Amino acid sequence: MAITNGYATLAEIKAALRISDSVDDALLEPAVESASRLIDGHCGRAFWNAGTVTRDYVPNDNYLCEIDDLQGTAVTIKTSSGADLTFDQTWAVTDYQLEPLNGVTAGQATPYYKIRAIDDYTFPREFGAATVRVTGAMGWAAVPSAVKQATIIQAARIFKRLDSPLGVAGFGDLGIMRVGRGLDTDVAQLVAAYVKYPHGIA
Numbered sequence: 001m002a003i004t005n006g007y008a009t010l011a012e013i014k015a016a017l018r019i020s021d022s023v024d025d026a027l028l029e030p031a032v033e034s035a036s037r038l039i040d041g042h043c044g045r046a047f048w049n050a051g052t053v054t055r056d057y058v059p060n061d062n063y064l065c066e067i068d069d070l071q072g073t074a075v076t077i078k079t080s081s082g083a084d085l086t087f088d089q090t091w092a093v094t095d096y097q098l099e100p101l102n103g104v105t106a107g108q109a110t111p112y113y114k115i116r117a118i119d120d121y122t123f124p125r126e127f128g129a130a131t132v133r134v135t136g137a138m139g140w141a142a143v144p145s146a147v148k149q150a151t152i153i154q155a156a157r158i159f160k161r162l163d164s165p166l167g168v169a170g171f172g173d174l175g176i177m178r179v180g181r182g183l184d185t186d187v188a189q190l191v192a193a194y195v196k197y198p199h200g201i202a
Contacts, residue, residue, distance in 0.1 A: 005048040006032045007039065007143045007151035016152045017159070028159055035154035039147060042183055044196035045069055045113075047147050050139035056085075056130040059123035065132045068139075069111035073098060075136035077115065083126030087133045095119040108193050111140060150190040157184050 003010060006029075013028050014020070040046045045068070059065040077096055078087035096119075098112040115134070117123055124131040 001029050003029050003032050007036045007047055007147050008032050013152055013155050017156055031155040031158040034158055035151045038154060038183060039150055039191055043191055043194050047140045047143050049141060052137050054135040057132040058128055058130050059125060059132050062122040062125060063117045065115045065123050067113055067115060067134055069113050071111050071137040071141050075134060078133045079124055080131045081124055083124050083129040083131050089121060091121055095121050106193060146190045150187040154184050154187045
């Protein structure tokens with residue numbers, strides 16, 4: 001299988017594991033993809049380039065709408081005044097502000113992921129209805145280096161886990177050694193700045 005929306009290449013994970021043959025390629029590729037999806041889940045965002053797409057959102061309130069990561073400012077924003085999925089209001093660039101301002105949060109360059117109403121319109125709200133439609137380049141133009149490194153570490157861990165199906169890695173001076181479960185602690189630290197809201201980027 002090929003790696004789909006992975007944050008590291010097959011060559012990179014093989015280099016990290018010092019593997020020079022192709023015997024385990026069929027196991028390494030899903031390990032990279034699985035590690036990438038684990039990081040997505042942990043961070044609450046996806047780091048691949050989704051291209052130009054149209055997505056609908058439920059606004060937080062009349063003045064703020066959180067969206068998926070948005071590259072650049074070439075964006076079309078429409079709202080549904082009747083909350084009926086008929087998006088009849090097209091916003092001018094003077095009607096909204098993309099945030100974080102300057103595309104930087106806590107010293108990290110990030111895409112935009114919030115829209116703030118600042119002029120003629122506010123976001124319609126009606127019983128949780130999707131009233132905001134955004135068209136633009138979604139995702140990240142390039143995978144951050146910390147996310148790539150985290151993916152390599154986690155993918156290597158997933159791959160090596162196949163050698164310890166019961167969680168037992170071997171025996172040491174202190175007895176049985178077990179392979180830990182969940183996201184690797186170093187991986188969690190590498191991507192901590194990119195976690196959306198709980199303890200990272202807000």
